[in-house]
Amino acid sequence: MALARARILAGPCRLNGGGSAWQRGGQAPWRGIGTSVAMTESSCCPLLSVRPQRGLVDEKFRIVLRNLLPKQEVTLRSLHHSEDKDFWEAFGHYISDENGVVNVVEDASVGGTYVGRKPMGLLWSMKPIPGSRSGLRLRKKDVFKPLVVTVSVYGGHVSKGFSEIKALATVVTERWYTAPGVQRVDIDEHEVKGTLFLPPGPGPFPGVLDLWGGGGGLVEYRAALLASHGYASLALEYLSPDRLDVKPSYFEKAYQVLQSHHLVAPDRMALLGLCLGACVTLTLVAHSKVVQPQCCVSINGSHVLPVDQSIDQAFLHFNKNVDKMVTDKNNHIIGRNHILPISSDPAQKVAVGSIKCPVLLVVGEDDQSWATLESAEDMTEMMSKAGNDHLLTVLSYPGAGHLIEPPYTPHFRFSNFTFQGSNQKVVLLWGGHTEPHAHAQEDSWEKILLFLQQHLHKSQDFLHQAKL
Known part of the structure; x- marks a missing residue:
């Protein structure tokens, strides 16, 4: 027997990267890039990218935020509206490096729904937003529609009241259970x-x-x-x-x-x-x-x-x-x-x-x-x-x-x-x-x-x- 023990102030404007459409019916490459930027008083053109923007649910993505001020405090938040009409969220608190960059794969969250270097924490740490019904479970029903997750960035370390704050940048991502052709x-x-x-x-x-x-x-x-x-x-x-x-x-x-x-x-x-x-x-x-x-x-x-x-x-x-x-x-x-x-x-x-x-x-x-x-x-x-x-x-x-x-x-x-x-x-x-x-x-x-x-x-x- 083998045993393994596994112990930013203005509303965003969007720039969509080329080749980002999910390929269904042989239309375009299914791996894409999502980007969004916004002009603010405190930083010039913050740029948020999620790669791939469209992918399978078990596929890792890479989130990078650029053009921040050095050592700027920001919050990355994910939001999903389920088929049961409930909202789910997760968020992590980050501090940009000397070049004004946050790389979620390499950088650690210092607070939020997950802490540490957790590249996929914005998904697995999702919980129903405050005030939701109790005892909820997130399960996909229509597998030929994506699980849509909106990734946004906010200035400062925010833990509540997201709906009252304008995001610095936003990217809409798609997570699929069915690959093209299934x-x-x-x-x-x-x-x-x-x-x-x-x-x-x-x-x-x-x-x-x-x-x-x-x-x-x-x-x-x-x-x-x-x-x-x-x-x-x-x-x-x-x-x-x-x-x-x-x-x-x-x-x-x-x-x-x-x-x-x-x-x-x-x-x-x-x-x-x-x-x-x-x-x-x-x-x-x-x-x-x-x-x-x-x-x-x-x-x-x-x-x-x-x-x-x-x-x-x-x-x-x-x-x-x-x-x-x-x-x-x-x-x-x-x-x-x-x-x-x-x-x-x-x-x-x-x-x-x-x-x-x-x-x-x-x-x-x-x-x-x-x-x-x-x-x-x-x-x-x-x-x-x-x-x-x-x-x-x-x-x-x-x-x-x-x-x-x-x-x-x-x-x-x-x-x-x-x-x-x-x-x-x-x-x-x-x-x-x-x-x-x-x-x-x-x-x-x-x-x-x-x-x-x-x-x-x-x-x-x-x-x-x-x-x-």
Whole structure:
């Protein structure tokens, strides 16, 4: 087993850099430059640039502010208006160098929603603006529209009242889950419902069955991003308030639908699951004779909750152990104890000793929803005894919570949640602390992509990529 522990006064006028349009339909280069300038009394033509102005959500950008006075105090702020009509913001306090330049990649924020040299802090430290509704979570719904983030600069070190202050310079950036050429295909066949995202090109492509958690519904953005990285990804809908009795055969049919698609390589398949979706993933690769992937990824799930008969098993377990769920001082539900203590009886758990494909476990050590750290330790012991622990890689992140998502997604320590079946609305404590959680998301995503590449791409694929 491999173990990795990841411990300025006038309104702005805009100058758009050339070649900055997002290429959709073969129009223009998709990597662009955004710039904005403004004349002020205290500095001459402040210039703010964000490169690339348009890019994938997991792509780093570079923010540079020039033409300031030496040692000038400024605030960089990001603002996003979500599809749910809520405003999210982050901001950092900077001091320009002797040349009047702030380079966010190299310079440290001395205050704000993040501190230190954090090039992507304006994204991952976003929070709802003061006065917003409580318990919010930022999730993309329409993946064929960008996540629009406005980056602005203000004179001085500002922490509130941004709407009452004129920005010195502003750039509007776009963050996309879909790269140019990615196709979306609605799936409704053999009782299977979901969305298939296909990369651009002739194929065939490796296939990934993408399973989200107990919140239910159809969640597309991770599958869209996987397609942007070359994987035919099926975001599967398997939970709804009136549909909890989902048998393993449903997931097997979904696997076969993906595997049989003419643009999918049938011998290069993977499963990726988060939360309850991770429990399903582990159950399938251990017990199913139909689902035989080349590898699988489990993000903050557990083998302690087998769903080899029906998904309803999980909800019966929750109801049976509801007394183990406690609340914090803010009445946020802490659910991690519902699978503790972990049984020593192998019959009560997924038979992980029978897994025959490489498994990547991603663990948030401050997960307050599931006891994922204890589960990973028990899985390691079980697979060691069975002699297949060489197939197991564990990425364990101190300070990370339950919702480990693609890079630069804002961290939510808690959020509103509706239990499927009962329709009960609560606030769940997911855990994690913003900076280490952001690190876990960035590091684990990079390693997930490397893991998929290692096990789903043939040698000629690596050779082709090396030539590019």
